Amino acid sequence: MPPQHQKRLNFSAKVVQGTLDSLPQAVREFVESSAKLCQPDQIHICDGSEEESRQLLCHMEDQGVIKRLKKYDNCWLALTDPRDVARIESKTVIITQEQRDTVPIPKSGLSQLGRWMSEEDFEKAFNARFPGCMKGRTMYVIPFSMGPLGSPLSKIGVQLTDSPYVVASMRIMTRMGTPVLEALGDGEFVKCLHSVGCPLPLNKPLVNNWACNPELTLIAHLPDRREIISFGSGYGGNSLLGKKCFALRMASRLAKEEGWLAEHMLILGITNPEGQKKYFVAAFPSACGKTNLAMMNPTLPGWKIECVGDDIAWMKFDQQGNLRAINPENGFFGVAPGTSVKTNPNAIKTIQKNTIFTNVAETSDGGVYWEGIDQPLASGIRLTSWKNKEWTPEDGKPPLEPPVLQPAGIACLSQTLSGLSSLAVVGEPCAHPNSRFCAPASQCPIIDPAWESPEGVPIEGIIFGGRRPTGVPLVYEALSWQHGVFVGAAMRSEATAAAEHKGKVIMHDPFAMRPFFGYNFGKYLAHWLSMAQRPAAKLPKIFHVNWFRKDKEGKFLWPGFGENSRVLEWMFNRINQEAGAKLTPIGYIPEEGALNLKGLRDVNVKELFDISKEFWEKEVEDIQKYLEQQVNADLPYEIEREVLALKQRISQIKDGFVLLGFSYLNHQEERMLMKHLVIRIPRKERGTLTRLIRTLTQKLNV
Structure with missing residues (x-):
């Protein structure tokens, strides 16, 4: 740990579960040095057992930290201090010797691609926070694996924390306990130290019995030392250090060094009616329906979607050149508002048992409630809001018209931005817009049979997407791997300006990783580009989607939800070289008839794919x-x-000109066609000429 005076501190904590002798030497040294510094009363080495979990949950219930939800099986509700409800980007830093190792140096102003802190400033901040921070509390030792134990793609961490809420949540979100220590042996691990920053006795009373120290909150990453250090927050994104801190920020740096990818992406499997299966990963910014796509029920007859993961993908090329992906997590840490039987029925089924809810509303019969749950309250049932106050629908002052469900399955009641939200309703919501459910992935009814496969699943398609009300087509395919990397770098999405509440803005969010890059974004792009140089690499096709395009009246042009399976079908068939596409300046779009619209009414295909x-x-x-x-x-x-x-391709778009697209040609051939076959013709004659050219190319075997 940073301060060198740790050895002078007394180590008097009592080990109440497990033994220090049972720990690998490096883990024991980490525990002992941290205990000397933080001065807990007790040390509890977690074994990950059901009995341990039951005891911790009952202990928190006795302390008033969580409440049992009697309507469900082993479900619990935690209400936090209102000051501790989300990730805090301004207090999340990466420490390296050189600033440019962490972030590019912008031409002017501050970087929007991460926050750097010098080693000297961090040491001062650390020394001002951690000495004695666990007095009167128990230090829990959490050995955990990111990814299936034994997988060559998995990594191990050890988190020390004084929060039993973190222990209970980490047991859901990671593989945790004694088997991890056995697998670790003398191997390398990431050191994770977390404290709520409230030593006992307290200087001031807690709110909702929730321990936190917002004034001194700091979440720090030291990639050169493989350490993550968090202080002052109990909220999941800041305290469950296996999640964004390890799985994205630390892992993306490890991936750069070791030749793989750590990405903010869902992983899904899709099977066609003939039984052929393909796996895709997809990156979307907040409020674009990532979890809903991962758990989608397709409307296309005979097609099946299965979920490998809804948030993070670790990917590496195997010896055969296949890009293999694992979900490093073991659970879902999902946003509750907007989740309903209509938007995500599989998520609703997943959270019926063994789930920890945070900052949702509670019904008087022991259930949960939130905006967009789309379930009427039974007569006589009362609500208690996330602020632990009686709440009625009048308190929320909903609009006269019911909220419009958005195509990806997120109700317009909330738009998350960097873990924060503002509501599309006036008044006080019953659940915090960033309220969460934490549930085991194994409970998902459509969990993929290979979701814990040690070698990972083979990825054949990569999808980027954003919330774009105008201009961006429903789907397009990148021209090449290099162009696809650019498409990821250029990702933009509409989000609510949460700080000022002044309406919608289009935000840059490259690769949906803007808050999560573990190193310089320019080097990250170079790393992605380098994948094309891998020997025998079978590069996945790259696509971009936009479920959210609107017409002039502000209505969505695409129905979304399970109908998004039609877009996945086109991608699936493109990979098989069975679907036609038209070349445009921004990429390939489905040619006429290639997108299956059977059974859909009133879909304005022309407007959906218009390129202005x-x-x-x-x-x-x-x-x-x-x-x-x-x-x-x-x-x-x-x-x-x-x-x-x-820029050049866009400049060639002219009124009265048409770019003729040809199916099944390679990129070089299509570029040549695009360069030469720009023909001035009247609009009414274009269909005839297109058919003529198609016939000609078929006869010439183009």
Whole structure:
């Protein structure tokens, strides 16, 4: 640990479960040095057993930290201090010797791609917080595995915490306990130290019996030392150090060094009616329906979706050149508001037992409730809000019209932005917009049979997406791997300006990783680009989707929900070279008839796929400005070239011109066609000419 004076502190804590002698030497040294510093009264070495879990939950119930929800089997409710409800980007830092190792140096102003802290400043901050921070409390030792035990893609960590809530949640979200220590042996592990920052006796009373220290909250990552240090927050994103801290920030740095990828992506399997199965990963910013897509019920007859993971993917090319992915997590830590039987029936089924709810409302019969749950309250049932107050629908002052469910399955009642939200209703919500459920992944009714496969599942498609009300087509395919990396870097999405509550803005969120990069984003892009140089690498196709395009009246053009399976079907068939596509300046879009619309009514395909020169000129200008400003000297040349190429292609769009798309040609052939076959023809004759060209190319075997 940073301070060198730890050895002078007395180590008098009593070990109440397990023995220090049973720990691997490096783990024991970590525990002992941290105990000398933090001065807990007791040390509890977690074994991960059912009995241990039961005792911890009952202990927290006795302390008033959680409440049993009698309507369900082994479900619990925690209400936090209202000041401790979300991730805090401004207090989340990465410590390296050089600032440029963590973030690119922007042309001007502050970096939007991470926060760097010097080693000297961190040591001062650490020394001001941790000495004696666990007095009167128990230090829990949590050995945990990110990924299935024994998988070559998995990593092990050891978290020390004084929060039993963290222990109970980590047992759900990771593989935790004695088997992890046995698998670790003398191997390497990531050291994770967490404290709520409230030594006993307390200086001031707690709110909702929730221990936290918001004034001194700090979440720090030291990648060179493989350490994560968190102080002052009990909220999951800040205290469950296996999640974003390890699985994304630390892991992305490890992945860079070791030649793999750690990404903010869902993993799903999709099987067609003939029984052929493919796996996709998908990256979406907040409020774009990632969990809902991962657990979707497809409307297409005979098609099946299965969930491997809803949030994080670790991916590595195997010796055969296949990109293999594991879900490093063991549970779902999902946003509750907007989750309903209509938007995500499989999530609702998943959380009926063995679940910890945080900051949702409670019904008087021992159930849970939140905005967008879409379940009427039975007569006589009362609600208690997340602030532990009686709540009625009038307190929320909902609009006269019911909320419009959005295509990906997120109700418009909340838009999350960096873990924060503002409501589309006036008044006080019954559940916090960032309220959560923490449930075992094994309980998901459509969990994939291979979700714990040690070798991972083979990825054939990568999907990027965002919430774009105008301009961006429903789906398009990247022209190449390099172009696909640019598409990920250029991701933008509509989000509520939560700080000012002044309406909607389009935010840059490259790879949906903006808050989670563990190192310089320019180097991250170079790492992605380098995957194309892997020997025998079978590069997945890359796609971009937008479920949220609206017409001039503000209505969604695409129905979303299970109908999104139609888009996945087109991608599936593109990978099999069985679906036609039309080349456009931004990528391949489905040719006429290639997207299965059977049974759908009133879908304006023309507007869904319209590519406006005016829109895309501004879009590429904004993307170029952002990359040049934020990534600056670290922007790879290949990405600069993609920006310029897109600019040139957009400039060639002219009224009265048509770009003829051809199916089943390779990228080089289609680029040649795009360059030469730009033909001025009247609109009414275009269909005839297109058919003529198709016939000609077929006869010439193009």
